[in-house]
Amino acid sequence: MKKRYFLQAGATMVGAAWLSHYVTGRSMATAKKEFEITKTDKEWRKILTPEQFHVLRKHGTERAGTSPLDKQYGKGTYACAACNLPLFTSITKFDSGTGWPSFYSPIQGAILRKNLIIQLLV
DSSP, X not given: OOHHHHHHHHHHHHHHHHHHHHHHOOOSSOTTOOOSSOOOHXXXXXXXXXXXXXXXXXXXXXXXXXXXXXXXXXXXXXXXXXXXXXXXXXXXXXXXXXXSOEESSXXXXXXXXXXXXXXXXX
């Protein structure tokens, strides 16, 4: 991947995350940071494959171009692979050219945006 494409994709993801945070400002966490589904790492490891655990719980990533969702553009809702809660709708999906499924905004209240922004910047 050329450096230019990598930088463009990174800027797009950070910009989209920043914009969605300020547009809606909600999260699924309460003031006490309690989530709808709470499990220990041991419990998550029982229901996820090692690759899923790495991506979903440890902020890892799958190789670019390997997700079957990247080129899927049917109408519907994209849910978390671990807990099946809705995260994104097909309306906000776009082709970022990075090889990963990309969305410009999550479903309102579906994710903790502050953590997402910090993780993208680190």
